[in-house]
Ligand code: HEC
């Protein structure tokens with residue numbers, strides 16, 4: 001047997017399926033020990049996933065699995081919080097295609113619960129105008145709707161800010177048009193946009 005086959009066989013034993021082969025409910029319990037009940041995250045650095053689009057959820061899980069996004073370490077927030085920190089790349093490393101399909105279907109079917117966060121009301125109009133000019137094509141209806149890009153309205157601003165930080169480094173891959181538009185923005189513009197998304201709490 002050549003080396004390649006030995007590696008393939010080893011991978012079959014140690015990867016996907018085996019880690020999370022148990023019931024779907026056990027799987028979502030793992031997700032929700034960070035993303036909160038029904039994916040409506042109460043933690044400002046953990047994104048809300050309940051009610052996000054199916055395509056986006058599935059795509060982002062697939063992307064983490066191949067390390068196409070930054071693999072940021074995070075602690076478990078509920079359940080056994082003494083479990084070592086982990087990241088979305090490791091978590092998706094244990095998922096099969098079918099797991100990811102089911103997870104995306106499940107979380108997209110749940111209601112989107114906007115984050116109850118504070119914001120600077122004086123920046124909302126400026127943020128809305130920037131959004132309309134630069135972001136609306138892909139993050140439709142003021143960022144509330146399913147479009148080419150994910151829903152932004154009501155997402156935790158600290159998480160969004162952190163996600164945007166990785167765009168110039170190429171670690172969080174976004175369409176070139178979005179990258180170009182963001183490249184022209186000042187910190188103040190980004191702050192205005194984030195205040196706009198944070199203000200959308202209905
Ligand atoms: C240990 C905590 C933790 C667990 C467990 C966890 N996540 Fe995450 N997840 C995060 C954090 C933190 C982020 C944001 C990563 C970052 O900062 O770049 C994230 C990001 C995501 C994203 C990207 C959302 C977006 O708006 O781009 C999806 C989708 C996701 N997780 C789904 C899941 C699913 C499904 C599970 C269960 C199989 C799960 N997560 C388990 C902490 C966790």
Ligand code: HEC
Nearest residue numbers: 134135138148149150160163173174175177178181182193
């Ligand atoms: C050409 C289409 C397009 C345009 C224009 C665009 N985006 Fe995006 N955006 C996307 C796509 C697609 C993604 C998802 C990338 C991925 O798969 O992770 C995304 C992701 C994001 C994310 C990460 C969300 C998350 O949950 O992790 C933020 C924040 C964001 N966009 C903000 C903006 C802002 C602000 C603007 C306007 C300045 C903008 N986008 C313009 C297509 C676009």
